[in-house]
Amino acid sequence: LNIKPDVESVVLRTRKMGDKIQPLGMKGRSKTIKRLMIDRKIPKHLRDKIPLLIIDNHVAAIILPDQWIISELFAIEDKHLC
DSSP states (O other): OOSOSSOOOEEEEOOOTTOEEOBTTSTTOOEEHHHHHHHTTOOHHHHTTSOEEEETTEEEEEEETTEEEEBGGGOOOOGGGO
């Protein structure tokens, strides 16, 4: 894992203005949660109800009903761990 073993906070909350994530496969580029939800055609009335996993003030994952969108910052790198 890329995260430090000394994690200070883990929070489950909904989005805030300006929240960003580096989704897997985007090669280090970040995207706002708002833009990601628009691109995925998530209805506007649902966007403020979707939980985000926040670890040390970084969006680690977006928890959608059918999928988790994981940040590259928290991805498992060692294929032997899978």
